[in-house]
Amino acid sequence: MDIEQRYERDFITWLERIEKDLHISAQDLKSASWVREVFTTHGELPSARFAHLAFEHRANLTADAVASVTTAARLDTGRDVSLAPYLVPPDEHLPGGSIGVAESDVHACDPVGILVEVADAVQTFVADTYGVVWPVCPDHRSGVHPTRHGSDAVWWCNTGRHMSEFVHSLRR
Numbered sequence: 001m002d003i004e005q006r007y008e009r010d011f012i013t014w015l016e017r018i019e020k021d022l023h024i025s026a027q028d029l030k031s032a033s034w035v036r037e038v039f040t041t042h043g044e045l046p047s048a049r050f051a052h053l054a055f056e057h058r059a060n061l062t063a064d065a066v067a068s069v070t071t072a073a074r075l076d077t078g079r080d081v082s083l084a085p086y087l088v089p090p091d092e093h094l095p096g097g098s099i100g101v102a103e104s105d106v107h108a109c110d111p112v113g114i115l116v117e118v119a120d121a122v123q124t125f126v127a128d129t130y131g132v133v134w135p136v137c138p139d140h141r142s143g144v145h146p147t148r149h150g151s152d153a154v155w156w157c158n159t160g161r162h163m164s165e166f167v168h169s170l171r172r
Helices: 003-022 026-031 033-042 047-077 111-130
Strands: 085-088 098-101 145-149 152-157 162-166
Touching (some): 003 033, 003 047, 033 047, 047 085
8 A cells, every 4th residue: 555545544534533523524524625634734633623623614614605695695685684603612512513504504614515505594594584585596587596516606596407606606
């Protein structure tokens, strides 16, 4: 086994331990480039130490996504969409911590996944609070839904089966 194969084996083993200890999906962690950077720089950090790094990273990404998506929702709907992430830091009862928006938990570890989950939470908040369908496909005038499309977060139109807009570019 060469050094690259050992590195990959050790990385996967570490992710599986993190998943078991912190209840964070190893697959989500593997797709987040910053996790590999942590492993490359620091090696196999203990789960508790990694939990705090991951929490801080995810909290910052979530805050940025909330600011972007709520601004778009406010500009598009004219409604007050004042939301902030809720943050419960890691502790002995919740080893991975908890992050969410409105009544939705954010589980993703990568920027695109977090943006999709935040967009879904904000969309649900707007619908539940104001009875407003937001956003809508400009071509079909039907509601769209956030999803990952390749390496982007997009609003997907099921009516026309196409990408309507990028999540981050909805501001008008």
